[in-house]
Amino acid sequence: MNDPILGERIEVNGVQIYYEIHGEGSPVVMLHGGVNPSDMFGAPLTEMAGAHKVIAIHLRGHGLSTDTDEPWNYEQMADDVDALLGELGIGRIDIMGWSLGGGVALQIAIRHPERVAKLVVIGMNVKDTGCFPEVQAAFSQMPELAPTIAGHLKQSPLADLYPDVDWEAMMRKTGEMNRGPYDWSEDVAKIAAPTLLIFADAEMMYPAHIAEIYGLLGGGTQDAGVDGSMRPTPNQLAIIPGTTHYDLMLKASDTATNFAKAFLGATID
Numbered sequence: 001m002n003d004p005i006l007g008e009r010i011e012v013n014g015v016q017i018y019y020e021i022h023g024e025g026s027p028v029v030m031l032h033g034g035v036n037p038s039d040m041f042g043a044p045l046t047e048m049a050g051a052h053k054v055i056a057i058h059l060r061g062h063g064l065s066t067d068t069d070e071p072w073n074y075e076q077m078a079d080d081v082d083a084l085l086g087e088l089g090i091g092r093i094d095i096m097g098w099s100l101g102g103g104v105a106l107q108i109a110i111r112h113p114e115r116v117a118k119l120v121v122i123g124m125n126v127k128d129t130g131c132f133p134e135v136q137a138a139f140s141q142m143p144e145l146a147p148t149i150a151g152h153l154k155q156s157p158l159a160d161l162y163p164d165v166d167w168e169a170m171m172r173k174t175g176e177m178n179r180g181p182y183d184w185s186e187d188v189a190k191i192a193a194p195t196l197l198i199f200a201d202a203e204m205m206y207p208a209h210i211a212e213i214y215g216l217l218g219g220g221t222q223d224a225g226v227d228g229s230m231r232p233t234p235n236q237l238a239i240i241p242g243t244t245h246y247d248l249m250l251k252a253s254d255t256a257t258n259f260a261k262a263f264l265g266a267t268i269d
Contacts, residue, residue: 014084016130018064019057023049028094028175031101037063047257072173078107096120109191116193126188130209150173189216195235196263200243209229234268
């Protein structure tokens with residue numbers, strides 16, 4: 001990973017949010033998936049920092065950011081990111097997030113639309129019933145299993161990488177915030193920022209839900225025509241073959257980031 005230009009914590013909403021800045025070029029915020037920020041801030045960050053000035057943010061309770069005793073929710077984390085960007089004097093900016101970070105990115109676009117120039121959302125559903133039942137069952141069981149899962153995490157390399165994380169609280173809160181019920185469909189349909197959706201072909205959600213999300217953003221409503229001039233929306237959809245929800249940004253990070261770089265660098269009519 002590129003050496004950061006800056007890495008520090010800023011206090012917002014009762015927590016200290018850690019961020020780093022890497023690379024040069026048009027700025028983009030990167031938001032990691034659950035549990036392990038280094039999954040997103042390894043090869044994917046390096047790929048993006050080759051073309052962009054990347055602001056890599058650790059969400060509350062993750063990585064090098066602090067936490068409170070409050071439960072988590074996507075809206076709260078979106079407000080944290082918005083407040084941090086305000087403290088940094090940043091106005092509109094492109095935002096890219098994977099899984100947990102994708103949900104936070106969606107909520108930033110919903111709650112703080114003036115903050116978002118373009119949006120890249122990777123591997124995130126918009127309602128609990130869009131996921132396969134076994135996925136939702138795992139989230140429902142996670143609070144009860146949090147002590148056991150935390151015990152394993154404390155013995156893993158993550159414990160050395162992020163020594164101040166409360167792993168039991170993380171797993172409990174992760175399960176609670178994702179078990180539902182929730183449905184953001186109505187709000188997602190109102191997102192005005194040009195958006196790229198990226199999914200694995202073996203996702204944690206029904207393929208029909210992927211199509212549903214794209215449809216909420218205006219995609220898939222008519223033929224685009226031979227020259228593409230009849231494309232119904234500037235929003236785009238990419239499905240990466242041979243990947244799962246869990247390895248998409250690891251196994252195919254260069255593919256996903258190439259799609260993201262092309263989308264962020266394109267002029268939107």
